Amino acid sequence: MKRRTFLQLGGMTAAGALLAGCQAENEKLIPFLIPPDEGVTPGRAVYYASACRACPAGCGILVRVAEGRAKKIEGNPLHPVNRGKLCARGQALVQELYHPDRIRQPLKRSGPRGTGTFTPITWDEGLSLLAGRLKALQRDRESDRLALLTPPLQGAMAELAAGFLRAFGSPQHGTFELLAPDWLRTAQRQCFGAATLPWYDVAETRYLLSFGADFVEAHLSPVHYGHAFGRMRQHRDTVRGHFTYVGGRMSLTGASADRWLPARPGSEGTLALGLARLLLDAEWHDAAALAAHGLQRDEMLRHLAGYDLDRVAEETGLPAAAIAEVAREFASTRPSLAMVGEAVAFQSNGPEAVRAILLLNLLAGNLDRPGGVYPAGGGPGPEQTFSELFPLIAKMRDGGIKVALIQGNPVHAIPPATGFQAALAGVPFIVSCATLLDDTALEADLILPDHAALESWGEVIPQAGGRAGVVGLMQPVVTPVCDSRPFPDLLLATAQELGGKVAAAMPYPSYLELLKAVTRRRLDPAGGSDFAPVWANLLRQGGDFPPLGDSVPDYRWRSDAAFPAPARARFAGAEQEFPLHLQVYPASAFYDGRGAPFPWLQQLPDPMTTVVWDSWVEINPATAAGLGIGHGDLVEVTSPQGALRLPAVLYPGIRPDLVAIPLGQGQRGGGRYAQGRGGNPLTLLAATVAGVAPQPAWHATRVRLTRVSAQGELVTAGHPQGSYRSDLLGI
Amino acid sequence: MGKLTSPYRWGMVIDLDRCTGCGACVVACQAENNVALCDKQQIGEGRGMHWLRIERFWVGTYPDVRVRFLPVLCQHCHDAPCEPVCPVYASYHNPDGLNGQVYNRCVGTRYCGNNCPYAVRVFNFYQHEWPPPLADQLSPDITVRSRGVMEKCSFCIQRIRRAKEEATGEGRLVRDGEVQPACAQTCPAEALVFGNLADPHSRVARLARSPRRFQLLEQLGTHPSVYYLKGGGREHV
Known part of the structure; x- marks a missing residue:
């Protein structure tokens, strides 16, 4: 008998004996032996199903609401994309709702641009200011001088924005998303004829070969593929899926791999x-x-004549034996599948390299089969959002835009080398619909604050992560915290203010009515049945999740598709002057920066470096030693485009000729938690590479490093070099 | 005697082969349990607040380098080093095998944190604040701990109590999978599995019999309620 048990029994016997005289049972005694659990007051809470818009993956969420306040966000078990699971960013949405620095009401600029001096105004004033500017455009027959800038829109929202612009008479709609998978759609169209995103059956595969696809932190649908990865590893009785990662930087995804092939940046297509x-x-x-x-x-084989093993080994910088072994494993461990991600696509030769990897799947017979790749993973989507940005920037620069209506934070998320920020500064009237005073709102003349995600109606169509037409519904779970208005309702109200043709084209009393109409049209094209119970059910389960259809569209390699031929990668910056390659990647907590304002995500240690509240530059220890740089030193990273000072992190999982900087920090605004923290590596990037058509080539810039001082002020939650105790623990 | 024997022995299995180190569990825990926000300076002093952390280990040098992740939370030891050292019985063992912490008994000696070999207890060195309206997100199920109080993972005891009350109301035991702490609920890869180790058919008990099983610092004889499953493979890295 343990000492504790003995004492418990002893105490009970003694107390029982004492009480035996007045009370036969010892029930009354027990509550004192079981102490009250740490002040817990179990209460009833309500769960609302909604959808997450923290990134384009579009997971389903359940929000726990108690006393009229949103308390906790969980994954929606019914949603086919995330099946009850959720990432760190999704859970932090509650901090978007209750952020202490939210814009509480419309603001009008009262000082010079960018200084953040604003005067609070009413919604009536704000709307009439905007409508006044728009009416002036109409009067001067300059309707095409309105530009709308948003993230890529879908469903009812896309319809609304398009309808508004059409009725007003402006074709300028910029939809830019830094990490948009346009490149994958283009490659799919060129190879298979349809601009869709693939769906990978990771859970059932036996050999996963990822070419820079960081599906655990950012690629396509992190929660969906994170879940599938767990199943691939340990869900089947006798099979443990093998995982090989190709990429110059060992990402969080790469950290889970069995084999890491640190190929030279830009040589991944050659390897494929x-x-x-x-x-x-x-x-x-x-x-x-x-x-x-x-x-x-x-x-x-004739096309592949130049790709003998020796040349490939030399170009990729990998041992020939390892390449041969991977080829054998990939071919013999079926079903296998190859994924391709941003680390490859954002090279100057990215488009061709991506196609080479699609071809590799075809050769191994991985298309349209369990454990393989389904090329038809989602509906068609945009392909040219980046190249379409340039005419818009040119127009802004030449004074062709007089009013810019902006949702999102493009000032932070578009590389300045494109000239966007400079061109925007020349636009006479900028309206921002932000929830926080972010970098874009700071530049605005008028701020008409948007609702937080948890206060809004909306439609979230997952960009990937399933094969069927999944549509998630967002519904408000709490009453609005601030005097804000949802962006779509702002468009409707503006249309009403404008009157005439524009108002007639937008006859909806609210966005909710439009959303219902669009949903009804999709679910019940004939329009015969009673919609109210259908709608109530959609809200209850969080959206429309049709079962997988039987017929999978048949995708065939286009007979006129050219054989993939990745050219030698080009880089901005001469090798002598800028000896190191630069890779920027979405920090697992911040994505492209939209997670940075939330304190939970700022204090979440980065999984690979354990850095908190900061950004940093990752350097191979050998390279750092050669440059006299120590862990935590302040380092200046210089590219042909600019310079940035960041603390150094010695990172054993990166090629010696490569450095990496996470995206997301370096915001001028964004509330007290994000403001002035770290640096934005987009300022270092070249917009285009000489000799290559405009395409997002975010990994095609070279840099050099100089040590500045020992005061990097880096704070890590873990031991900088990792703990030596792993041997003791036996993991 | 029957009153002293609980049908539950809560435990957890953490499959390191599934764990990708993504950090979803860390934020879920913060959100569920009103764990305080800490600024850079506080974390730099080693006074950050977290009930669950992910240890990251680098092994080897480039190019033969690998990373291991190890989520570490209170191991809910059955022979817990933190319990006997508490002078005021704030740290106690409950009949379900949980290692509890009574905040309003705690006088902040930090003996328990000192004695914990897993370093999972965190002390409120500061009076932490949630600037309004951020405080609206605080869960009403849990107290907000003030300065001078030790705190740690409770396996989301508020959720366990809720499930037990519901089950008792229906005259049954808590079913396998009915209650999950926030970390296990959100884990995308399903690396964390929680359940009743006293029920040999529960998922957690079946996984805990895996040959890949090990426990943290097993040699100390603390008899943790958390089992880890070794990551397999990774031999080529």
């Missing part, structure tokens, strides 16, 4: 074609798949 050649040479390819897609082995 080298693997393809090894497969075909040894006849490990899937002959039936090749025939079905109308491809000939001999002809492909």
Whole structure:
């Protein structure tokens, strides 16, 4: 008997004996032996189903609401994308709602631009200011001088924005998203004929080969693929899926890999074609798949003549034996699948490299089969949001835009080298619909604050992470905290103020009515049945989750598709002057910066570096030693575009010729928690690379490092070099 | 005697082969349990507040380098080093096998934190604040701890109590999977599994019998309620 048990029994016997005289049972005694649990008062709470818009993955959420306040966000178990799971960013949405620095009412600029001096005004004043400017445009027959800037829109919201612009008479709608998977849609269209995003059956695969696809932190649908990854590893009785990661920087995703191939930046496409050649040479390819897609082995081998193992090994900087081994494993461990991600796509030769990897899947017979890749993973989407930005910037620069209506934070999330920020400064009237005084709102003349996600109606269509037409519904879970108005309702109210043609084109009393109409049209095109119970049910379950259809669209390699031929990667900056490659990547807590205002995410230690409340530059320890840089030193990173001072993190999982900086920090605004913290690496990037068509080439800039001082003021939650105790723990 | 024996022995299994180190559990725990916000200076002093942390280990040098993640939370030891040292019985063992902490008994000696080999107890060195309206997000189920009080993971005891009350009302035991702490609920890869180890058929008990099983600092004889499953493979890295 343990000492504790003995004492408990002893105490009870004694007390029982004492009480035995007056009370037969000892029930009354027990509450004193079980102490009250730490002040817990279990209460009843209500859960509302909604959808997350913290990133384009569009997971379903359940919000726990008690006493009229949102308390906790959980994943919606019914939602097919995230199945009850949720990432750190999704849970922090509650801090968007209750952020202490939210814009509480409309503001009008009262000092010079960018100084953050604003005067509070009423909504009537704000709306008439905006409508006044727009009416002036109409009067001067300059309706096309209104520009709308938003993230990519979908469903009812896209319809509303398009309707507004059409009725007003402006074609200027910029939809920019730094990490948008446009490149993947383009590659899919060129290879298979439809601009869709693929769906990867990671859970059932036996060999996962990721070319820079960081599906745990940012790629396409992190929660969906994170869940699938867990199943791939340990859900099947006898199979443990193998994972190989290709990329110059070991990302959070790469950290879970069994094998890491640190290929030279820009050589990933060559590696994919080298693997393809090894497969075909040894006849490990899937002959039936090749025939079905109308491809000939001999002809492909002719295209691949230059990709012999020695050349590939030399160009990628990888051992030839490792490449040969991966080829053999990829071909023989079926079903296998290859993913391609941002680390590859944002190189100057990204588009061709992505296609090479799609071809690799075809060769191994991985298309349209369990454990493989389904090219038709979601509906078609935009492809050219980046290149479409340039004409808009040019127009702004030439004075062709008089009013800019902005939702989102493009001033922080567009690389300044594109000239966007400079051009925007020349726009006479900027309206921002922000929830916080972010970098864009600071530049604005008028701020008409938007609702937080948890106060809004809306539609969230997941960009990937499923094969069926999933539509998540956002519903308000609390009464609005501030005197704000949802962005779509602002458009409707503006249309009413404008009157005439514009008001007639937008006859909806509120966005909610439009949303209902669009949903009704989608679910019940005939319009016969009673919609009220259908709508109530949609709200209860958090959206419309149709079961997987039987018919999977048949995707075939286009007969006119050119054979992928990635050129040698080009970089901005001469190698002698700028010896290191730069990779920028979405910090797992901040994505492209929209997580940075929330204190939970700021104090969440970065998984790989354990840094808190900061941004940093990752350097291979050997490179750092050569430059005399120590952990935590302040370092100046210089590119042809600019310079940035950041603390150094010695990072064993990165190539010696590569440095990496996380995205998201370096905001001038964004509330007390984000403001003035870290640096924004987008300021270092070149907008385009010489000799390459405009495309997002965020990894095609070279930099050099100089040590500034020992005062990097870096704070890490863990030991900087990792704890030595791992050996003791046996993990 | 029957009153002293609980049908529950709550425990957790953490599968390191599934864990990707993403940090979703860390934020879920902060959100559920009103864990304080800490600024850079406080964390720099080693006075950050977290009930669950993810340890990161680098092993080897480039290019043969690998990373291991290890989520560490209160191990809810059955022979807990933190319990006997508390002079005021703020740290106690409850019949379900949980290692409890009674905040209003705690006088802040920090003996328990000192004696914990897993370093999972965190002390409120500061009076932490939630600038309004951020305080509206605080859960009404849990007290907000003031300065001078020790706190730690409770396996989300408020959720366990809620489930037990519901089950008792229906005259049954808590079903497997009915109650989950916030960390296990949100874990995208399902690396964390929580349940009743006293029920041999529960998912957690079945996983805890895995040959990959180990416990943290097993040699200390603390008999933790948390089992880890070794990550497999990764031999080529």
